[in-house]
Amino acid sequence: MIRTIRHIMLWAALAAGLAAFVYSAAMLYGIHKDNDLIRQLISGKDVVVNKVISGKPELRLARAFYFKQKHRYDETLSTLSLIMDKGDRNFQAKVRYNLGNLYLEQAIQQAKAMNINEAMPLAGLAKQAYRQSLALNSGDWDAKYNLEVAMRLLPEMDRVDMPDDEPKNQKSQLWTTVPGFPRGLP
Amino acid sequence: MRILLIMALSLLGCSGQIDEPVSYFKVETPRPFGYVNGDEIPQHIVIETRSGISLQPGSLPVKGQINRWLNLNQVTVKQSGQRYEIDFLYQVFYAPLEVKSLTLPGFTVQLSQGEKSIGQNVPAWTFTLSPLRELMVRQSEQGEYMRPDSPPPLLTDTQALYGLAASLSVAVLIAVYLGYLYGCYPNMLRRTVFKRALRKLAGLSKADMEQALTVVHHALNSLNGQPLFLNRLGEFYRRNPQYLQINAQLLWFFNYSNRYFFSDGMIVVAQDLQQLKNLCEQCRKIERGSR
Numbered sequence: 001m002i003r004t005i006r007h008i009m010l011w012a013a014l015a016a017g018l019a020a021f022v023y024s025a026a027m028l029y030g031i032h033k034d035n036d037l038i039r040q041l042i043s044g045k046d047v048v049v050n051k052v053i054s055g056k057p058e059l060r061l062a063r064a065f066y067f068k069q070k071h072r073y074d075e076t077l078s079t080l081s082l083i084m085d086k087g088d089r090n091f092q093a094k095v096r097y098n099l100g101n102l103y104l105e106q107a108i109q110q111a112k113a114m115n116i117n118e119a120m121p122l123a124g125l126a127k128q129a130y131r132q133s134l135a136l137n138s139g140d141w142d143a144k145y146n147l148e149v150a151m152r153l154l155p156e157m158d159r160v161d162m163p164d165d166e167p168k169n170q171k172s173q174l175w176t177t178v179p180g181f182p183r184g185l186p
Numbered sequence: 187m188r189i190l191l192i193m194a195l196s197l198l199g200c201s202g203q204i205d206e207p208v209s210y211f212k213v214e215t216p217r218p219f220g221y222v223n224g225d226e227i228p229q230h231i232v233i234e235t236r237s238g239i240s241l242q243p244g245s246l247p248v249k250g251q252i253n254r255w256l257n258l259n260q261v262t263v264k265q266s267g268q269r270y271e272i273d274f275l276y277q278v279f280y281a282p283l284e285v286k287s288l289t290l291p292g293f294t295v296q297l298s299q300g301e302k303s304i305g306q307n308v309p310a311w312t313f314t315l316s317p318l319r320e321l322m323v324r325q326s327e328q329g330e331y332m333r334p335d336s337p338p339p340l341l342t343d344t345q346a347l348y349g350l351a352a353s354l355s356v357a358v359l360i361a362v363y364l365g366y367l368y369g370c371y372p373n374m375l376r377r378t379v380f381k382r383a384l385r386k387l388a389g390l391s392k393a394d395m396e397q398a399l400t401v402v403h404h405a406l407n408s409l410n411g412q413p414l415f416l417n418r419l420g421e422f423y424r425r426n427p428q429y430l431q432i433n434a435q436l437l438w439f440f441n442y443s444n445r446y447f448f449s450d451g452m453i454v455v456a457q458d459l460q461q462l463k464n465l466c467e468q469c470r471k472i473e474r475g476s477r
Contacts, residue, residue, distance in 0.1 A: 017357030151281035
């Protein structure tokens with residue numbers, strides 16, 4: 001009786017081991033396929049969208065990287081915004097750094113074209129993204145450097161940033177001084 | 187005289203350090219130079235208070251933005267008895283044009299004893315921050331030089347590889363064991379017949395001679411595939427010619443066994459058991475192919 005039970009258990013364990021083996025092999029195959037897609041995107045060749053949509057966040061980051069290389073900024077932004085909260089801290093820091101680069105590159109282009117009004121908010125967004133990236137991974141030298149680029153991009157930007165509260169105060173003062181509607185005479 | 191006594195007593199009352207609310211206070215900060223934009227600066231504060239005095243965690247700076255260029259990323263308070271260890275992790279976001287001196291703002295830690303509140307001042311700390319870019323900025327093809335995008339990381343396959351290796355090893359081990367249970371390795375078993383017999387013999391003394399003889403008989407029977415008797419030795423040698431070299435010892439064994447089991451008044455001496463073990467060892471050597 002005990003021998004039979006032992007045999008059944010051993011066969012069950014063997015079946016479980018083989019199932020785990022098949023599962024791991026399938027997973028490994030999937031990872032290698034995804035890595036091939038990532039390499040393809042890095043080298044500048046587009047891939048089928050469905051594979052990216054159903055794939056891992058790393059695949060989306062690779063696609064955003066590809067769009068950025070092709071200067072398709074809107075598609076880069078929409079792809080990056082989908083994976084902002086995915087992955088571990090390092091991955092999130094990477095996503096934010098690339099997002100900062102996206103904004104900064106556009107800000108530089110706008111500044112070069114003397115469109116200061118467009119450049120300023122873009123540089124502000126870039127700074128915010130780099131700050132978030134550095135809060136997640138303070139050892140990223142590229143993020144530190146580019147944050148400094150963004151901070152120095154437009155010299156008047158610091159002056160705008162420093163008295164940050166003033167416009168808000170003005171606004172609130174304006175609202176509080178608006179008199180209410182007259183409620184009519186008694 | 188009375189006035190002198192009162193004065194002495196009042197002086198005693200004033201001089202003791204026991205009444206100080208904070209018995210130990212230290213602020214530890216790293217080097218005050220060599221920081222750059224985005225660096226984290228840790229600050230470690232140790233406060234030891236007199237018993238009955240406790241720290242008010244609400245008086246510590248709150249996690250978040252302290253000022254335009256300084257963030258407080260982490261606040262940890264560890265308490266062991268009357269000793270408080272406070273760890274702050276600041277992060278600086280400032281792009282200076284040249285090496286610039288900045289100051290971590292000081293604050294007051296509130297300690298309370300019942301309804302009374304005592305303040306312990308944590309001094310401001312000054313450090314220098316260096317720029318990462320030169321004043322005359324180099325230009326790249328697109329204009330302003332900036333660091334490129336971070337390339338997307340490849341997916342790691344370590345976990346899947348470990349899973350694959352572990353599941354494969356487990357499956358193979360179970361399969362091998364099942365094979366052993368179903369008798370799929372008769373040759374391997376035949377090659378360890380005398381090894382197992384020797385292991386059994388090692389624990390026996392001359393008083394267990396019957397058992398010892400049975401063990402050797404059993405080993406020879408398993409090797410032969412059927413019970414082996416003295417008169418069938420020739421046939422056995424034909425199948426296993428390598429055992430012919432210990433013919434004399436095998437003959438002794440069968441004769442001795444016959445006498446032991448079928449004659450009365452047989453006295454066993456320790457040398458007999460030793461000879462039996464020797465025979466088994468010779469067989470083991472032949473089995474391993476070293477003889």
